[in-house]
Amino acid sequence: MPSTTARRSIWIIAGLAVVLLAVVVSIPFVASTQIVRNRIAHELSEWSGYRVILRGAPRIRVWPAFEADLQDVAFLEWGTSDAPAILQADRIEIDLSAIAALRGDIAFSEITVLRPVLRVAASPDGIVLPAAPGGSRMVRAINTARALVDANPAEPDISMMPSDAFGTIEFTDGRVLLVEGEGEREILSSITGRAAWPALNRSGNLAANAIWRGEALTIDISAQQPLALFAGGNSRVTASLASAPLTGSFDGLATVSKSGFVDGTVKLSSPSLRRALEWSKTDIQPGAAVGSASISGRLIGDSLRMKIEDAQLALGGHPGNGLLEFSLANGIPAVSGTLAFQSFDAYSFISAFIRLPGDGARWSDEMDVAFTRQVNLDLRLSAANAVVGPVTMTDVAATAQVKDGLAAFDISDATIFGGTLQTGFRIDTQADHNGTEVRMLASDIDLQAAASAIGSILPLPKSKGTISVALKGPKSSWEQLAQTLSGTVSLKLGPGSLEGLDLSAFIARAEQGGFFALNEVPAGVIPFESAEFRAAVSGGTARLELARATLPEKTVSFTGIIPYVGHGLALSGLISSKESAAPKQAPASFFVGGSWDAPFVSPIIRSFPIE
Numbered sequence: 001m002p003s004t005t006a007r008r009s010i011w012i013i014a015g016l017a018v019v020l021l022a023v024v025v026s027i028p029f030v031a032s033t034q035i036v037r038n039r040i041a042h043e044l045s046e047w048s049g050y051r052v053i054l055r056g057a058p059r060i061r062v063w064p065a066f067e068a069d070l071q072d073v074a075f076l077e078w079g080t081s082d083a084p085a086i087l088q089a090d091r092i093e094i095d096l097s098a099i100a101a102l103r104g105d106i107a108f109s110e111i112t113v114l115r116p117v118l119r120v121a122a123s124p125d126g127i128v129l130p131a132a133p134g135g136s137r138m139v140r141a142i143n144t145a146r147a148l149v150d151a152n153p154a155e156p157d158i159s160m161m162p163s164d165a166f167g168t169i170e171f172t173d174g175r176v177l178l179v180e181g182e183g184e185r186e187i188l189s190s191i192t193g194r195a196a197w198p199a200l201n202r203s204g205n206l207a208a209n210a211i212w213r214g215e216a217l218t219i220d221i222s223a224q225q226p227l228a229l230f231a232g233g234n235s236r237v238t239a240s241l242a243s244a245p246l247t248g249s250f251d252g253l254a255t256v257s258k259s260g261f262v263d264g265t266v267k268l269s270s271p272s273l274r275r276a277l278e279w280s281k282t283d284i285q286p287g288a289a290v291g292s293a294s295i296s297g298r299l300i301g302d303s304l305r306m307k308i309e310d311a312q313l314a315l316g317g318h319p320g321n322g323l324l325e326f327s328l329a330n331g332i333p334a335v336s337g338t339l340a341f342q343s344f345d346a347y348s349f350i351s352a353f354i355r356l357p358g359d360g361a362r363w364s365d366e367m368d369v370a371f372t373r374q375v376n377l378d379l380r381l382s383a384a385n386a387v388v389g390p391v392t393m394t395d396v397a398a399t400a401q402v403k404d405g406l407a408a409f410d411i412s413d414a415t416i417f418g419g420t421l422q423t424g425f426r427i428d429t430q431a432d433h434n435g436t437e438v439r440m441l442a443s444d445i446d447l448q449a450a451a452s453a454i455g456s457i458l459p460l461p462k463s464k465g466t467i468s469v470a471l472k473g474p475k476s477s478w479e480q481l482a483q484t485l486s487g488t489v490s491l492k493l494g495p496g497s498l499e500g501l502d503l504s505a506f507i508a509r510a511e512q513g514g515f516f517a518l519n520e521v522p523a524g525v526i527p528f529e530s531a532e533f534r535a536a537v538s539g540g541t542a543r544l545e546l547a548r549a550t551l552p553e554k555t556v557s558f559t560g561i562i563p564y565v566g567h568g569l570a571l572s573g574l575i576s577s578k579e580s581a582a583p584k585q586a587p588a589s590f591f592v593g594g595s596w597d598a599p600f601v602s603p604i605i606r607s608f609p610i611e
Contacts, residue, residue, distance in 0.1 A: 040068060040094070043108070049133025050075035050086055068094045078134045084179075086130050090115040109167045116174040116191075119184065128178065128187075137164060141200050145231035156233055158225065161201040169195045171208075188212055200227050213279055217243035232257030237264070245279040246270045250299070259302040266308065269294035273315075273352060291316045291348070295324075304328055313339070316348045320383075334376035344383035344396065350409055350425070353402070356478075367436075367475055369407070372429050377402035386414070390453050393421065405429040417453070419445035419464065429475060436481060440469040447493070458596055461531065463496020471537060483540040483565055493531040501526055503554075507575065510590055510604035518592070518599045527552060540565035553578055558592075567596040575604075 041052040056071030070092040074085040091114040120128050133139060141162040148156040174191035177184045193208025204226040209218050223229050224236035237254040241247060252264010270276040273293040297311035307325040314320070320341035327334045350356065353371045379400045386396040393414040401408045410424035423440040442450075443466045451460040471487035474480075502524025509521055531549040535542040540563060547558035555578060560571035569592055576587040591602035 040070065044073075044075075046137050048075055048087075049136030049139055051078050052076075066096045068096055070094065077131050084119055084184075085117075086119055088117050089113045109165075111167065111169045113169065113171040114173065116171055118174065118176045119179055120176060120187075121179045141227060142230050145227045145233070149228060149231050149233035153233065156228060158201065158228070161225075161227055163199050163201040165199050166197040166204075168197075171195075174210075190216075197226060201225075212243075213281065215243050215245055215279055217241060229254065229256060234261075243279075245272065245276045252299070259304050261302050262306070263300050264298070265296070266299040267294075267296040297324075301326075307337075311337075311339075315352075316345050318343045318345055320344070332374070332376055334378075336378040338380045339382075341381070341383040342385065344381065344386040346386055346388045346396075346398070346409075346411070349400070353407070354427070365478065367427075367478065367481070369427050369429050369475060372402055372405045372407045372427060375402055376404075377407075390455065391416065391450075392453070416442065417445040417447075417449040419443050419466075421445075427475065435472055435474050437473075438469060438471045438485075440467065442467040447496075459498060459500045461493060461496045461498045461528070463493045463528075463531070465491055465493040465531075467491050485540075486538045487536075489533075489535050489537055489542060491531075491533040493528070495527075495529055496531075497528065498526045499523070503551075503556075503575075506601075507588065507604060510588075510601060513603045515600050515602055517594075518601055535562070537564075544571070550578075560592075569593055569595065569599055 040058055041054050044052040053074045053076065054070055054072075055074065059069040059071075061067045061069065071090070073089045073092050075087040076085050077083060093112040093114070094108055095110040096108065118130060120130050122128050141164060144162050145156070148160055151157075170193070172192050174188075175186055176188035176191070178187045189211045191208060191210040193206065193210075195204070195206045197204035203222065203224050205220070205222045207218075207220045209216065211217070219239070219241055221237065221239045225233070226235065229235040229237070232255060234253045234255050236252070238249075238251045240249040246268065247270075248266070248268040250262070250264055250266050252262060252266075254264070255261045269292075271292050273291065276293075293313070293315050295308065295311055295313040297308040299306060299308050301307055305325070305327040307323065309323060310321070311324050312319070312321050313324075318341055320339045322337055322339035324335065324337035324339070327336075347356070355365070355368055377400055381396070381398040381400065383396040383398075384394065386393045386398075393411075393416045396411060396414040398411045398414075399408070400410075405428065407427040408424060409426075410422075412422060414421040419442060421440070421442045423442075424438070426437040428435055428437070444464050445467070447460045447465050448462050450456075451458070468490045469487070471485045471489075473485040500523055501518075502522045503526050505522045505524065509516060529550045529552065532546055533544075533548075534546040535544050537543075542562040542564055544559050544561070549556045555576050557574050557576075558571045560569075562569060562571070571592040573590045573592060574587055575590075588604040590604050592599050593602075594600045
């Protein structure tokens, strides 16, 4: 018996070996007879929904893997004959199932596409997609999934989703062409990546590298239920983008139906906001931009309106937090919200919209105010500390508004140099205005601290004062604006002193006769009880309406003009004794001319003898 059993086992093993050998040997013959060009083209068409043309005969390899090698493959719209292919590839390599081939079927497990070219076009709503495919397995699967989503949008029955095997698609050195009228242009190049989707009811992943607008980028997108996503349902999605101008990520729920919807955590960062805006080629013209920028938070909304809750952002290295909302009304992006900063650079913030002199623009450059019609902005800002160039402020409350050709940047309240500040800068490009406006009210500020901060070349009193500025001018170059401003400037001072000049020595030197430079007068201190200055500004010149300082025994007043564009001086001064002064001196007049940094003085002329 044992010998009989052994012989049977040997015959069974031998029989199986013969069958296996027959299968292996028969594969090339089956391939040559059943896996023909039309069968492969039909299967590709069934999945894609396009008419597939194989311009070269498939080459079949059996060892070491069962593969089909297709040359010069084109995917075309049905019903078209001479239109360019929607997708064409120099070569497609397909891993085939040997068992399916023996049955006369085609089953793909992995496809490698070499040098594909995809043609897309912009729809009326601006979405760029290839021409819609006809009926296909994928379309039918999406329609089935859509019915399940419509039946229960919140929790569709995933177990009823189509479960067709899909596989992996790899692509190398691809391009995307945008069809525009009779021509086309390349919008993506050097596309290399991999899409893995084992079955239609399972999760999928797309990872790819490409060059877009001259910059290399890497994307990685995974969806828990891609089929539900395509059918208008929700799916958990994780996505990341990496490039030199911009990096970002998203993790949350998403849908692509109608206007779409997202709810998840988003992170975006850029080493240069200006570079990122230029790379994106939005209609927003960047100014000198704020350097690095980043934002993260919970993103909720659709393609028309979104908001970032618990937003954490940083502009030029200044961190802040708050709420931001984004919308797209009439094709113009709008941003609104409330942001709080620990520290804030107001100059850099404004420079993100308009190039300011010394920060990407020259004084002779025309003011670029295109941004006033490219974006709508309504932001409320606060900062514990803020800087405007060399000036530091605390407890700042500000607003930034841009809409319909009008831009307004206002600081409604701030503490500065021991006092308070309210200021605003407006640009109005509307036809009936078309100008700029600057307003400022600085109350009870330390003038010497202000002079030190701004590096003033003029000696300013050691006193607290209130400065009021109201100036308007036409929209032109920065240089012309400075020359054409009109309005008023005023200054009121309390008790204080002016260092750098000895008034008695000044009078004595002037009475000697002859012109002399002001720096010839010995240094000293001039105490005063109060001072007031008011000037009308027009045509690059400040014309004094009132300039008077009240000293303990004298009053000093000035009239004349100050051509501020050229830093010139043309002033007539009068020194007179107060009524209470004893002995009382005759009023003495003098003239101050020259420039701010090198003034000269004329002799004193007494109006009447000394009493």
